[in-house]
Amino acid sequence: MQGDCRCVKLDPMSTIAKALGLLDLFSDAHPRLGLSDVQRLTGRDKATVHRHLVALERAGFLEQDAATRAYRLGPALTRLSGIRARTVPEVEMVRSVIDVLSRDVGELVHVSRVQGFDLVHVHHAEEHDHPVRVAFDAYGLPPLFATASGKAYLAFSPGGLLELAIADPRTCLPGTPAPDRREIEAELKQIASLGYARNRDALRLGVSSVAIPVFDGASRAFATCSIAYPTGRGGKGTEARLARLLMQRGRDITEAMGGVVPPHILDLWTPSRERAAS
Amino acid sequence: MQGDCRCVKLDPMSTIAKALGLLDLFSDAHPRLGLSDVQRLTGRDKATVHRHLVALERAGFLEQDAATRAYRLGPALTRLSGIRARTVPEVEMVRSVIDVLSRDVGELVHVSRVQGFDLVHVHHAEEHDHPVRVAFDAYGLPPLFATASGKAYLAFSPGGLLELAIADPRTCLPGTPAPDRREIEAELKQIASLGYARNRDALRLGVSSVAIPVFDGASRAFATCSIAYPTGRGGKGTEARLARLLMQRGRDITEAMGGVVPPHILDLWTPSRERAAS
DNA sequence: GGCAATGGTTCATATAATGAACCCTTGGAT
DNA sequence: ATCCAAGGGTTCATTATATGAACCATTGCC
Structure with a gap:
């Protein structure tokens, strides 16, 4: 095992790309993800991930289940996809x-x-x-x-x-x-x-x-x-x-x-x- | 006309919110927008807008017509909306x-x-x-x-x-x-x-x-x-x-x-x- | 041929994103 | 009841990242 997969300085991803990338974690197999899940899957800091999730939620790209606090894909996607x-x-x-x-x-x-x-x-x-x-x-x-x-x-x-x-x-x-x-x-x-x-x-x-x-x-x-x-x-x-x-x-x-x-x-x-x- | 609508210091919008906000400019009435259109509609700097558009495009949320260079909503929206x-x-x-x-x-x-x-x-x-x-x-x-x-x-x-x-x-x-x-x-x-x-x-x-x-x-x-x-x-x-x-x-x-x-x-x-x- | 408008790029600057440490709550185990 | 671990969420100094004035290139038009 040489090199622990620490990405070798790609062109620094824009914040936007990082946030949007989170949406790709949601799939038919895993439609609901909690903060920790996302953090584990991305390897990013929890605070960062949380801020991204909140930003996505405010824009309607995610929504949060009030009971479980888990996130899922939001209604804005349906709206925009309809326009498209x-x-x-x-x-x-x-x-x-x-x-x-x-x-x-x-x-x-x-x-x-x-x-x-x-x-x-x-x-x-x-x-x-x-x-x-x-x-x-x-x-x-x-x-x-x-x-x-x-x-x-x-x-x-x-x-x-x-x-x-x-x-x-x-x-x-x-x-x-x-x-x-x-x-x-x-x-x-x-x-x-x-x-x-x-x-x-x-x-x-x-x-x-x-x-x-x-x-x-x-x-x-x-x-x-x-x-x-x-x-x-x-x-x-x-x-x-x-x-x-x-x-x-x-x-x-x-x-x-x-x-x-x-x-x-x-x-x-x-x-x-x-x-x-x- | 008092005050030229310079927004009175709201909590500074996250970059993510600004970028995602661009998607809301696309509608049934205006499905295709050029760089200048977006710039005018948002009032933001052209360079900023362009970087945001490119970031959205790379993530598949927008796509660019090769001929007219205009942007339109992208395939990622369809994909994610389907999952939802x-x-x-x-x-x-x-x-x-x-x-x-x-x-x-x-x-x-x-x-x-x-x-x-x-x-x-x-x-x-x-x-x-x-x-x-x-x-x-x-x-x-x-x-x-x-x-x-x-x-x-x-x-x-x-x-x-x-x-x-x-x-x-x-x-x-x-x-x-x-x-x-x-x-x-x-x-x-x-x-x-x-x-x-x-x-x-x-x-x-x-x-x-x-x-x-x-x-x-x-x-x-x-x-x-x-x-x-x-x-x-x-x-x-x-x-x-x-x-x-x-x-x-x-x-x-x-x-x-x-x-x-x-x-x-x-x-x-x-x-x-x-x-x-x- | 010059003018205006469009799409796109550069680079110094300042702003906004980051992450270690922290708090609060929940749900088992002991 | 008490402890511990794990989850969700927040703070604030640090620094990396987003910003925008100025610039270039191309197109269409008078």
């Missing part, structure tokens, strides 16, 4: 998350909303490190069963939808036979257990992709996010690596659009978090 | 707003949720200044048509609901004749144009009340908030005064529960705001 939801268009909401993801993976990232049985473009980002990359093609309007996105959507939607999708001719590539019911069901089941859908050379030769669903406020899938990459790139581990990165961001993407990821999916996507907090 | 919605029970959300309202008006304030055609208790607050006051009676389960709350709910719900409500025997006091259709419709229309419902001695002699609806995230009425007071108190102006105070808080109540007040109702409730911002 009403005034910022959907595209702008995902943009930041998607852009970062694209930069991290160096491939084309694509968010589409499901409307009826069509995928409609919401936003895409391509940060191309590689000379060979997948070009974005917004107007392809690929059918549900031909894309990883479509399958990701169906795999995380209630079963009734699949019936309708199979019946609808527009969900398959023109000229392709209607998909086999048993086969599709098996594939969707696998997707549901993996946490993501994949595609290899199905839509266009040489193009593969991985995709996950995006959930709305009632935890229903309503959109998808996918990464497209040249099939040849990187060998066997590529799909798994991209899928992992995508799933890691799954929560952020859904929440950026104001949605809620169902808990069991969250477990699939972020297997071993939440162990830092006591 | 999932972890804080409904009762706790309204509590603070209701408690303050009750203290302000000195009467019984009552929030109920509509389930089917029943009103179920969510939270009440009674800050009794007056020796004579209305005692809270949670288990009365009064029928829709006998209360201001019930009428407020119906008046701000789609028309089809009224049909069903009239047909249902449980919406009236036992032993009372079914309400006259035309009469009710006229009353609801008046309520919709006033912005609140009222009741005088209908449910219990000597008890009057005013009520407004509470809206959910899709701007549908789903609950109500009412003030009950002794009919005799304060003479003629009382109802109008209480109604005004109630409507002033209408937005806060709805937003505390994660809802959105429809714009035309908001105009009824807060007639002349939003004039400070240029």
